[in-house]
Amino acid sequence: MNWSLFFRRSNSAPVARERLQILLAHERSALGRSNLIAVLQEEILAAISRHVSVEPDKVQVKMDRGATVSTLEIEVEIPNLATALAANS
Amino acid sequence: MAKVVVVTSGKGGVGKTTSTAGLGTALAQTGQTVVVVDFDVGLRNLDLVLGAERRVVFDFINVVQGAVKLHQALIRDKRVETLWLLPASQTRDKDALSDEGVARVIAELRTRFDWILCDSPAGIERGATLAMRHADAAVIVTNPEVSSVRDSDRIIGLLDSKTEKAERGERIDKHILITRYDAGRASRGEMLNITDVLEILSLPLLGIIPESEEVLRASNLGTPVVLNNPASPPARAYLEAARRLMGEQLDVKVPSEKRGLFTKLFGRRAA
Numbered sequence: 152m153n154w155s156l157f158f159r160r161s162n163s164a165p166v167a168r169e170r171l172q173i174l175l176a177h178e179r180s181a182l183g184r185s186n187l188i189a190v191l192q193e194e195i196l197a198a199i200s201r202h203v204s205v206e207p208d209k210v211q212v213k214m215d216r217g218a219t220v221s222t223l224e225i226e227v228e229i230p231n232l233a234t235a236l237a238a239n240s
Numbered sequence: 241m242a243k244v245v246v247v248t249s250g251k252g253g254v255g256k257t258t259s260t261a262g263l264g265t266a267l268a269q270t271g272q273t274v275v276v277v278d279f280d281v282g283l284r285n286l287d288l289v290l291g292a293e294r295r296v297v298f299d300f301i302n303v304v305q306g307a308v309k310l311h312q313a314l315i316r317d318k319r320v321e322t323l324w325l326l327p328a329s330q331t332r333d334k335d336a337l338s339d340e341g342v343a344r345v346i347a348e349l350r351t352r353f354d355w356i357l358c359d360s361p362a363g364i365e366r367g368a369t370l371a372m373r374h375a376d377a378a379v380i381v382t383n384p385e386v387s388s389v390r391d392s393d394r395i396i397g398l399l400d401s402k403t404e405k406a407e408r409g410e411r412i413d414k415h416i417l418i419t420r421y422d423a424g425r426a427s428r429g430e431m432l433n434i435t436d437v438l439e440i441l442s443l444p445l446l447g448i449i450p451e452s453e454e455v456l457r458a459s460n461l462g463t464p465v466v467l468n469n470p471a472s473p474p475a476r477a478y479l480e481a482a483r484r485l486m487g488e489q490l491d492v493k494v495p496s497e498k499r500g501l502f503t504k505l506f507g508r509r510a511a
Contacts, residue, residue, distance in 0.1 A: 162429040167386050168436045175393050175440060215439060 173212065191223055203229050242350040245357050245485070246375040248399075250391030252362030254383045255419035258455060258465075259478070260359040261289045263379065265464040266482030268323035272354040275314065275324040279371035280361040281337060284328035290317065291462025292325055301329040304341035310348055319467055324353070334367040346374045364394060369402050376405065377413035379446060379485070383420045384432040389440055392416070396441065415446035417481060422451045423495040434494055447481030449474050450495040 176192070192212055199205055209228035215221060247260045257280075264276040277300065278286040287293045298313040303326070310326075317323035326349075329336065349356045360371035372378065378399050382392045396414060405412045418437060425431040438445055449455075454472040458465035466475045473495060484490055 164426070164429045164432050164436065167432050168440070171386055171389055171432075171440050175390065178390075178393070179397070 169213070172215075192225065195225055196227070199227055199229075205229070242353055243355055243377060244346060244350070244375050245355065245377045245379060246360055246372040246399075247357060247379045247381060248360035248368060248372055248395050249362065249381040249388070250364060250368075250395040251383075251388045254381050254388050255449070255455075256362070256381050257285050257289050257359055258459065259379065259381050259417055259419060259449070260286060260357050261464040262449075262466055262474075262478035263482050263485065264355070264357045265317075265320055265323055265466050266479045267355050267357075267485065268317070268320045269466070269479075270482070270486070271322060272486075273322045273324075273352070274355040274357065275326055275349055275353045276357045276359060277326045277349070278328035278359050279337075279367060280359060281328045281332060281334045281367060282330065283361065284330050286359050287315075287325060287327045288462060289459050290325055290464065292317070292327070293462070296327045299327045299329040300345070301332050301336045303345050304337055306341070310345065310352075319463075334361070334365075334370070337367075337370055339370070339373075342370055343374065364398060368395075369398060372399055372403050374404055375399075375412060377415070377485075379415050379417050380441075380443070381417050381419055382437060382441070384418060384422075384426065384434075384437055386432075389432065389437055392441060396443070414443050415485070416441055416443045417446045417449065419449040420451045421448050421495060445492050446484050447477050448492060448495060449477045449481075 196205065196210065205227055211224075211226040213224040213226075215224075245263075247256050247263070249256050257278075260276050264274050268274040276286055276290070278284045279300075280286075281301065284299075287296050292315050295315050298308045300313065302308045303310050303313045313326055315325045315327065317325065326345075346356065358371045358375065361367040380392050380395060380399075382388050399412055399414060400406050403412050416438065418434060421434070422431055426433045434445065434448060450473045452472065452474045454465050454469050454474050458468040461468060464478075465472065466478050469475055470479070477495075480490055480492075484492075
């Protein structure tokens with residue numbers, strides 16, 4: 152029996168939560184409800200990609216919305232600059 | 241002072257009508273006068289859930305159009321004497337409700353009742369926006385499920401822009417009522433839990449109605465669950481939610497998986 156499959160099946164709620172948070176951030180901004188978190192996400196990623204090329208699948212975005220405080224976690228994998236330069240020379 | 245509350249959700253089938261009947265009956269049992277108004281023109285069901293389907297003669301549209309007086313269309317509940325129903329029309333469509341007509345009827349209801357509960361149709365079209373138009377407060381009925389939470393978020397946006405209060409720059413009191421909550425599935429990570437839903441929607445919790453066969457049994461009989469089996473978990477949840485709606489500060493208990501093993505206290509305060 153494949154136990155990893157069993158465990159993956161039963162923990163679908165965290166996936167639902169992540170999908171909703173990201174979806175609603177976009178829908179709220181598209182529908183004109185001010186959403187600082189979505190704006191920040193967009194501008195932070197734009198700023199990073201001006202200096203290094205960011206691969207879309209190397210970006211992890213996580214949001215937590217609370218009544219008083221919301222947090223935005225962005226994890227961007229940036230290629231090691233020294234390695235990149237050495238490869239070019 | 242009269243309070244107009246819209247019971248809404250965006251998504252259909254999440255329990256708006258059951259919740260309107262449950263909250264309305266619970267409020268009326270405290271001695272306050274309550275009218276539940278069915279805004280679901282063409283698909284009325286509040287009469288059926290309340291067991292008053294054979295007593296409907298005139299309806300909301302007849303009153304809005306001025307064909308009959310308000311008291312001719314109001315149906316008094318046979319079990320709770322302070323509870324009244326204003327049924328929707330089953331044969332007309334929502335365009336028969338004029339903005340001015342609805343405003344006039346709501347204003348008249350405000351002079352006669354402590355609570356006016358508006359049972360909204362599903363969707364975000366005119367029927368739903370008419371039901372929320374004059375509301376002072378909103379109960380957003382949400383199932384712990386992705387499509388319901390998304391639609392609730394959409395409805396919250398409309399409540400903040402399309403209601404009279406919002407247009408005057410005031411805030412409408414919004415409360416989340418989670419229905420069909422399955423504690424076992426939530427604890428096993430198979431269903432969004434209460435914290436997830438509240439964090440995503442960032443609104444206070446009015447109550448948690450557990451998934452229960454009592455709800456279907458009650459609607460089969462045409463008796464709101466708070467009357468049919470007042471000691472059952474969903475009935476107690478509606479009774480407590482009604483007290484919170486009246487402003488009482490009561491901690492919300494998250495239903496636990498095992499029966500009898502009572503619930504841990506939920507830290508969040510209800511509004």
